[in-house]
Amino acid sequence: MLNHPIVESGVDTVRPARPSAHTGAAPDGRPHAVVIGSGFGGLAAAVRLGARGYRVTVLEQLDAPGGRAYVHHQDGFTFDAGPTVITAPFLLEELWAMCGRRLADDVDLRPVTPYYRIRFDDGTFLDYSGDPVAMRAEVAKLSPGDVAGYERFMATSEEIFRVGFEQLGHVPFDRVGDMIRVAPDLVRLQGWRTVYGLASRHVRDPRLRMVLTFHSLLVGGNPFSTTAVYCLISFLERRWGVHFAMGGTGSLVTGLVRLIEGQGGQLRCNTRVERITVDRGAANGVRLEGGEQIAADVVVSNADSAFTYRHLLAAEHRRHWTDRRIERARYSMSLFVWYFGTRRQYPEIAHHTIALGPRYRELLTDIFKHKKLASDFSLYLHRPTATDPSLAPAGCDAFYALAPVPHQASGVDWNREAEPFRRAVQQRLQSTLLPGLEQAVVTSRVMTPLDFQHRLSSIQGAAFGLEPILTQSAWFRPHNRSEEVERLYLVGAGTHPGAGLPGVLSSARILDGIVPHGDSIERRRSAG
Helix, strand or coil: CCCCCCCCCCCCCCCCCCCCCCCCCCCCCCCEEEEECCCHHHHHHHHHHHHCCCEEEEECCCCCCCHHHCEEEECCEEEECCCCCECCCHHHHHHHHHCCCCHHHHCCEEECCCCEEEECCCCCEEEECCCHHHHHHHHHHHCHHHHHHHHHHHHHHHHHHHHHHHHCCCCCCCCHHHHHHHHHHHHHCCCCCEHHHHHHCCCCCHHHHHHCCHHHHHHCCCCCCCEHHHHHHHHHHHHHCCEEECCCCHHHHHHHHHHHHHCCCEEECCCCEEEEEEECCEEEEEEECCCCEEECCEEEECCCHHHHHHHHCCHHHCCCCCHHHHHHCCECCEEEEEEEEECCCCCCCCCEEEECCCCCHHHHHHHHCCCCCCCCCCEEEECHHHCCHHHCCCCCEEEEEEEEECCHHHCCCHHHHHHHHHHHHHHHHHHHCCCCHHHHEEEEEEECHHHHHHHCCCHHHCCCCECCCHHHCHHHCCCCECCCCECEEECCCCCCCCCCHHHHHHHHHHHHHHCCCHHHHHHHHHHC
């Protein structure tokens, strides 16, 4: 393998190992729930519905579960396609507990420290962690005059967390009254400010401002326009830490599928939904490509929320999310991701590295406002073999380098630009973090906005759905309980509370309060 030439491929050619799908589930009298999509939101929703008396069928258009958390196996390397930062593990532990198991029975979660190693363009580093003492020292090393301001920022982050995550993260926000009730808290917590604006009130050093605001990019937001409510991420990480699942994030997907199978649920891959069917104002199932009809008592969509409304629900059933509104909405940036394996190891590289480029505000303006593919970039470098060497052959390392790029409204021709951009990323890494990289790479693949658009069915190829600005958050976001038809529910990054693993898992948690218990549907049937 180590003498194998570089393999440049798209994301459709390598089939990962996958959990076995449950295929023998005959209808058993329980009410039926159909879940569209097997990302973390869809899998978590399926477990919760199964625990509440439903027979669940999960429909996945790809050849294996996971959605954005798909797994690629290539030349002896394992690459998690998407989410790699695991926070708030209690949300996962809840799902296992619902099935009478412990998360630790099936998944080995390991804490990662530092959370991130941040490299500034001048070559200096900051190790970002959840240790308050260590962080004060790191901040003092960078900007001694900002230590007190940093601590004020973290105190503010904690206050926002207490309200925005602990109190409101599981509230459905499908009535305008929900928004009115929290408006005073949003004003008090300065939710009308941007993430960068709030950080700038507390610290002056421009490098430290970047440190305190890059998190919003992890959920698809521009820190210069994303609501300051997302500053809660800083304390959320301190509260529960940053973790990695041994075997890769895909081990969580495998574990969730097994939970669903254990409940008598079914996963069907290579199954594309063409339409959500509606009868008398209520979802009553789905129609698949090829014409197969699947009846359901409730339908949950984990597909991109804008795609769900634009392509899966017919226009005559939509009064709020019309084609025009969907087209005029603001969407997150997209991503360019280069997955690669090296014939040597780079032990000095942390598990998570944020490599900032020469520009910050200007680069993000190019990406979000001008929709321009710039010649410079900032990178998130993931080295999972720092924690789990089994993800690469002996003596090797697995990586992915992720660069925020504009979504498909940019008009960038990624069929032409992908390889030049990959080479630019390689050169940047070789000159800063990974010496000798060009000669060390033995396997390679890329993911571009075209994959988000066509393979993952995301409007405009946006990697995180709707951009998390204030006017597209909470009540203004597509509701978890559809405002268009009854018995249709939405989970995932494009609905409330938003992107990121805690947000996506929380969107499924909201279903517990808005989807009727399976027993109540059975009682209504009996009474009828």
